[in-house]
Amino acid sequence: MAVPNIQTIDLAHIRESSPTPTADFKFTFVDKNTGQCLELHAHKLVLAFGSEVFMAQFYGSIKEERDTIAVKDSSYEPFKTVLDMMYNKQVSLEEKSFLFLAEMFYLANKFLMDNSKDLIIEEVSTRKITSEKLLEAATVAENHAHMQRFSESLYSVCIKFIREDIESVFELFDSEEAGGPNSLTLHRLMAKGMKMMHRRCDVFFVDISEKELA
Numbered sequence: 001m002a003v004p005n006i007q008t009i010d011l012a013h014i015r016e017s018s019p020t021p022t023a024d025f026k027f028t029f030v031d032k033n034t035g036q037c038l039e040l041h042a043h044k045l046v047l048a049f050g051s052e053v054f055m056a057q058f059y060g061s062i063k064e065e066r067d068t069i070a071v072k073d074s075s076y077e078p079f080k081t082v083l084d085m086m087y088n089k090q091v092s093l094e095e096k097s098f099l100f101l102a103e104m105f106y107l108a109n110k111f112l113m114d115n116s117k118d119l120i121i122e123e124v125s126t127r128k129i130t131s132e133k134l135l136e137a138a139t140v141a142e143n144h145a146h147m148q149r150f151s152e153s154l155y156s157v158c159i160k161f162i163r164e165d166i167e168s169v170f171e172l173f174d175s176e177e178a179g180g181p182n183s184l185t186l187h188r189l190m191a192k193g194m195k196m197m198h199r200r201c202d203v204f205f206v207d208i209s210e211k212e213l214a
Contacts, residue, residue: 012087015041025058026068027083029076038076040083050086051111078103085116093123098133098140098154105150117149124153129161131168135182138189159193 015023023041030037047054057064071079078100084091085108093101101120108116129137141154162169169186176183 011043011046012084012089015043015087024067027079028068028070029074029079030070031076040076040080042083046087051113053111074103074107079107082107082111082113082116085113085119093120096123098124098137102140102144102147102150105147106144109147121149121153124150124157127157129157131161131165131172134158134161134169134172134189135185138185142185142188155189155192158189162190162193 020041023043025042025044025047027040027042028037029039044054044058048058049055081091081096081100082104093104096104101124105117105120107113108120137154137158141151141158144154145151169190173183173186176186
């Protein structure tokens with residue numbers, strides 16, 4: 001019988017298919033819509049190597065004594081995806097919604113996972129917005145303004161769409177109730193776009209001036 005090599009053991013699969021008895025930590029969730037209780041099992045050692053936060057939590061001077069934590073600031077699926085990243089599992093972000101990516105970025109930022117944050121920003125920055133998705137994207141960017149890097153990246157994608165297809169934006173304005181929440185979001189998006197374009201113009205003219213003076 002072949003002895004498994006530690007380098008070939010699929011810990012992500014073990015965590016999902018047969019977490020006990022090796023898993024020594026558990027995250028619990030309550031679905032806000034159904035009230036269903038959900039669980040994610042994990043290994044402290046893997047979490048610690050995946051995040052400095054967990055390293056300090058489990059192996060620092062003040063160690064975490066609990067073996068279960070109730071997660072209240074994230075939903076199950078985004079948390080599971082971030083956990084998969086810690087286990088080096090191949091994760092596809094292409095089909096994830098902007099809100100899903102926002103939750104992932106929040107968690108990656110919370111757990112000091114810089115590489116994961118970079119992957120999320122790369123995914124956001126390469127998305128091609130459609131008129132059907134513009135309002136959704138603008139709303140997520142606005143509601144997550146406290147995560148500046150994520151919000152600005154999403155705004156940039158929205159503003160690129162506005163520059164390329166302003167007619168669709170006007171059609172959106174016409175379809176929304178004047179003074180309604182969606183209309184106000186679109187107005188704030190347009191104002192944000194003007195501000196960002198002015199900022200880029202200022203940088204451009206500063207660069208030109210510096211070259212002329214050189």
